[in-house]
Amino acid sequence: MFKVLVSDPISDLGIQQLVDAQDVAVDKKPGLSEDELVSIIGEYDALLVRSQTRVTPRIMEAGKQLKVVGRAGVGVDNIDLEAATQRGIIVINAPDGNTITTCEHTFAMMMAVARHIPQAYLKTVGGVWDRKSFLGVELRNKTLGVLGMGRIGSEVAKRAKAFGMEIMGYDPFMTEERAEKLGIKLATVDEIVRNADFMTVHTPLTPETRHMIGKKQFEVMKPGMRIINCARGGIIDELALVEAIDAGIVAGAAFDVFEVEPPTEDHPFLKHPKIIVTPHLGASTVEAQENVAIDVSEQVLHILRNEPFSNAVNMPPIPANLQSKLQPYYSLGEKLGSLVAQITEGAVQEITVRYSGELAEVDTQPLTRYIVKGVLSHHLGSDQVNVVNSMHLAKVRDLNIVQQKSQASKDFTNLVTVSLRTKQEERIVAGTLLTGYGERVVQIDKFPVDVTPEGNLILISHNDKPGIIGRVGTLLGNNDVNIATMQVGRQLAGGSAIMVLTVDKNAGKDILEQLTSLPELNTAKEITLF
Ligand SMILES: NC(=O)c1ccc[n+]([C@@H]2O[C@H](COP(=O)([O-])OP(=O)(O)OC[C@H]3O[C@@H](n4cnc5c(N)ncnc54)[C@H](O)[C@@H]3O)[C@@H](O)[C@H]2O)c1
Numbered sequence: 001m002f003k004v005l006v007s008d009p010i011s012d013l014g015i016q017q018l019v020d021a022q023d024v025a026v027d028k029k030p031g032l033s034e035d036e037l038v039s040i041i042g043e044y045d046a047l048l049v050r051s052q053t054r055v056t057p058r059i060m061e062a063g064k065q066l067k068v069v070g071r072a073g074v075g076v077d078n079i080d081l082e083a084a085t086q087r088g089i090i091v092i093n094a095p096d097g098n099t100i101t102t103c104e105h106t107f108a109m110m111m112a113v114a115r116h117i118p119q120a121y122l123k124t125v126g127g128v129w130d131r132k133s134f135l136g137v138e139l140r141n142k143t144l145g146v147l148g149m150g151r152i153g154s155e156v157a158k159r160a161k162a163f164g165m166e167i168m169g170y171d172p173f174m175t176e177e178r179a180e181k182l183g184i185k186l187a188t189v190d191e192i193v194r195n196a197d198f199m200t201v202h203t204p205l206t207p208e209t210r211h212m213i214g215k216k217q218f219e220v221m222k223p224g225m226r227i228i229n230c231a232r233g234g235i236i237d238e239l240a241l242v243e244a245i246d247a248g249i250v251a252g253a254a255f256d257v258f259e260v261e262p263p264t265e266d267h268p269f270l271k272h273p274k275i276i277v278t279p280h281l282g283a284s285t286v287e288a289q290e291n292v293a294i295d296v297s298e299q300v301l302h303i304l305r306n307e308p309f310s311n312a313v314n315m316p317p318i319p320a321n322l323q324s325k326l327q328p329y330y331s332l333g334e335k336l337g338s339l340v341a342q343i344t345e346g347a348v349q350e351i352t353v354r355y356s357g358e359l360a361e362v363d364t365q366p367l368t369r370y371i372v373k374g375v376l377s378h379h380l381g382s383d384q385v386n387v388v389n390s391m392h393l394a395k396v397r398d399l400n401i402v403q404q405k406s407q408a409s410k411d412f413t414n415l416v417t418v419s420l421r422t423k424q425e426e427r428i429v430a431g432t433l434l435t436g437y438g439e440r441v442v443q444i445d446k447f448p449v450d451v452t453p454e455g456n457l458i459l460i461s462h463n464d465k466p467g468i469i470g471r472v473g474t475l476l477g478n479n480d481v482n483i484a485t486m487q488v489g490r491q492l493a494g495g496s497a498i499m500v501l502t503v504d505k506n507a508g509k510d511i512l513e514q515l516t517s518l519p520e521l522n523t524a525k526e527i528t529l530f
């Protein structure tokens, strides 16, 4: 008999198939503390959660029988995926079940902020008949900026069109063809901020999306903008938003999510007359809760019964003989994918992986998964992509993955070359494992280099002219950024060249801008590899 623990409020109807299963016993115990969970989890084979239960390494360590953690929803930021993977616990989510519900909540919030509905309601039930203070705006003929055109963002865009709105969309995976299909205009964040009347965010929270809308964006924002966040707290800088409202730049905001949930009593949103809020209700409808619970219950049953399953967000088992050959390359492969994704501009259309030398003789598919994971994690968030789902995510985004093999490698026993093609450009990186020295990046575009792929790097493209290295060193030094290593690559003296610096801390946008304004320096990009 398999034992399943449900530790958050999950739809009874949705988990009925688990309750009815002859080989499963279900216990519902919502609201347990971490200590309480640790004390009982040892007897369970599966744990079902929403976003409240934090599934920590301690809980997984105590879950000696735990085979699967099922998340009835999308975001798995409350589950320690690394700890689950290390312990062979499969984590699955229900990515599709709450898309429409969250999209509809976004619309409810957009209309509520346009017409001041919560504020007007409060006054009316308080006995004040005030018809003057709540002059609203129409959605018709307004421009809506959508940041993140995935499942929810795309549904929001479709509905906004029915309201007569123009849509500007931004998403690193959005191609012009797809934008055309959806009838929206592809735009940059800057174009959206300067031109939209309403803006809604639908990305995961990643290092790249954190404070994606902050002080800098508010400074150039079209006055009168209304902003909606039903995705994750932290994508929009909360304090900068309050300042922008008080300065008369932003006309109103509607938030379902907060940087810290629940927000503290003195959170500036809670008493602000131009900000309306809901307590993370985006997925809270009867339909969505049933959908996600049905989806997750179905997959949990498959996993417990050792049947094929889908929607896993962490690592699959790999055959032992292949594992021993490929394992040393997993980390290198992922870093090469991440590195090339961080230096490439535009929506990715094709990833080509070329294996040369000994690697060409084995099944390299598991390694390719790591490389694709490295590429996609940069845009989708590392909690959303893993080696189980990386190829699937690439497929649903129409990304072409090409694997090539050649027995011969001119200079290395093994060489992994990854190139990324977008509409704008094709970028290439190559790496190898050097016996006794470890991972090395040996090529960036046409330039040979010798770089350890680790920590904070700055990639500079420049003209090979005297003095440039000194100017870069002085500028970083003056800004208290310590250079650990420096590599320069060029093909011809006096021609184009690259410089790869390893630095002790993140330099930040400001310093990168200063670097690019140096004479003879063309571009400067920051790369983070772990
Ligand atoms: N409020 C709620 O209750 C609720 C409910 C469901 C989902 N969510 C959240 O909504 C968000 C979107 O969910 P989804 O199901 O549409 O996910 P999704 O993965 O289908 O879409 C996310 C999109 O964001 C894009 N993206 C990533 N980085 C970006 C960047 N820097 N700039 C622009 N776009 C970027 C990705 O390419 C992807 O297309 C997630 O954060 C999810 O956790 C919240």
Ligand SMILES: O=C(O)[C@H](O)COP(=O)(O)O
Pocket (backbone or CB within 6 Å): 050, 051, 052, 072, 073, 074, 075, 076, 098, 280, 281, 282, 283, 284
């Ligand atoms: O990521 C999600 O699916 C949403 O944030 C919903 O979270 P919830 O299940 O706690 O409502």
